[in-house]
Amino acid sequence: MHYIELERPFHLDHTLTSGQVFRWHKNGNVWEGIVNDQLIQISQKSTITCTCDEQFLNNYFRLDDDLDLILSSIDKDEHIHKPIKTLYGMRLIRQDPWECLISFICSSFNNVPRIKLIIDNLCREFGTPLQHGYAFPTPEALTSASLDQLRKCGTGYRDKYIAETAQIVASGLDLSSLKRKSYETAKEVLMKLPGVGHKVADCVLLFSLDKLEAFPCDVNIQKCIHQFYGPCAHVRKFGQQYFGEYAGYANHYLYHYQRVYGKR
DNA sequence: TTCCAGGGTCCTA
């Protein structure tokens, strides 16, 4: 077990409950998740207690991002200022691109608890058994699954998207290589995959491919933008132009704030 | 029973 004192802002609960990652569960005060086929246990009080080392934390939770600098650059008005103050310390996560892609294909027309359930089912059915839990299924494992087997995991009509996308990735599409491409080029590649439109592509780009300018546009974000900034035909373009190179952080603070506090 | 959820695809105008 590692005990790590962080001097950088980091709020574990906000980060793991914000709807960007779906394989973490909280037992008491301890979060448990499987990352890179390893069970990670992590809790936060005045310090971080974790089964992983500081290098893992820095990479996975993007602690190498200068959060104060980023937040000050997007803190442009009262509407974004409130989420920043309330959710201060929330980080974007640097996920595995393949896991992120399948997760957000499952997210379409769905809600967070059900997405988690589907991902858990897929891991149990098609992931390699580990000492504690299951690995995320490989593209090859999902390629070998029948549509009926996928649907029994709760995927619904997304079964064929998962199967076809798995086939393309198993055939040699290197998702990680998209990190070296521009935002536009990487997005073009992702949007050729079945089940991937603008929104899913932007989530994959933001949460796994280091494209912090991505601005995923779902119903919550559309509601925020229209409510705070007036009628807008192209919400995604507005968000990117208004918030700039760290539009993805602005997007996630607005999204999570809207989800938690916007419906009260 | 109806509404809703981190949407995408296909068809039509």
Place this chain on the structure above:
DNA sequence: TAGGACCATGGA
């Protein structure tokens, strides 16, 4: 290019 119907599912 824009708008609308349709798609599975389960909790509220």
